[in-house]
Amino acid sequence: MRRDYYVYFHRDDTGNIFYVGKGTERRAWSTSRHPVWHKYVNERLGGQYNVEIYRDGLSEVEAETIESELIAEYGERLVNWINPGRQFDYQALEEYHQLRDANRSFVEETKTLEATDPAAAIERYRAALIKMRDYESMTLEHGLVADLGVGPDWGDPNILNRLTICLQKLGRYSEMIEEADKYFSEFPSARGMTVGKQIVKRVDKVRSKVER
Structure with a gap:
């Protein structure tokens, strides 16, 4: 059985432990980390x-067990993303999921309008984006990780996808570009999906056409 694993701490200059991890070789010194770690350190x-x-x-197995015990012990002091000590607001989470599920159903219903009344579909998709921005701005967690403000920031690009398709169909290119630019400025991670x-x-294809 390999016994080359270790458990390590990252501490600030005052000695406060802010990260617990496990690894082999040079993992403890690696800066290949979650964005929360980078934001806290920087x-x-x-x-x-x-x-x-x-x-x-x-x-x-021993390293995983000790790591889990230490994460549970230090809890809210840590920037570990997987951490049972994170302070989630479960009532807010339940409301968030209810609002998101209802909005997704609204978007699915809107798809049937695209062929017969794309202008009406556009207005409904815009309304869905407003609703999405509302529940994506909800506070779902308290504590150190929440204070750092790092987390999923992709929203629901499927709504934007349907909206841009409808706007393109009606030749409303400037609105299409404006909606996309606004969305990706607010939810940059969506670009990578x-x-x-x-x-x-x-x-971009439409943008090049408009600029010519």
Whole structure:
């Protein structure tokens, strides 16, 4: 059995533990981390932190067990993304999912209008984007990770996808470009999604046509 795993801490200059991890070789010193870790280190610590090996000579199972115990112990003090100590507002989460599910149903119903009344579909998709922005702005968590304001920021690009298709069908190109630019400025991660890439390609093609 391999026993080359270890458990480590990242501490700030005052000794406060802000991250617990496990790994082998140079993992403890790697900066290939979640955006929450980077934001905390760069903005709160000025890029300065210390690495401490807590236990070494461990099997992978032992390292995972100790890591989990320490994450549970230090909880809300950590920037670990997978962390049972994170302070979720479960009532707000339930409301968020209810609102999102209702909005997605509204979008599905709107698709039937695209062939017969695309102008009406456009207005409904715009209304769906307003609703989406409302529930995406809800506070779902408290504590250190929430304070750093890093998390999924893609919204629901499927709504934008249907909206841009309808706007293109009616030749409303400037509105199409405006809607896409606004959306991606608010939800930049959506650009990297499959549907986001489809939208970017569609809009860029129209943008080049308009600029000629």
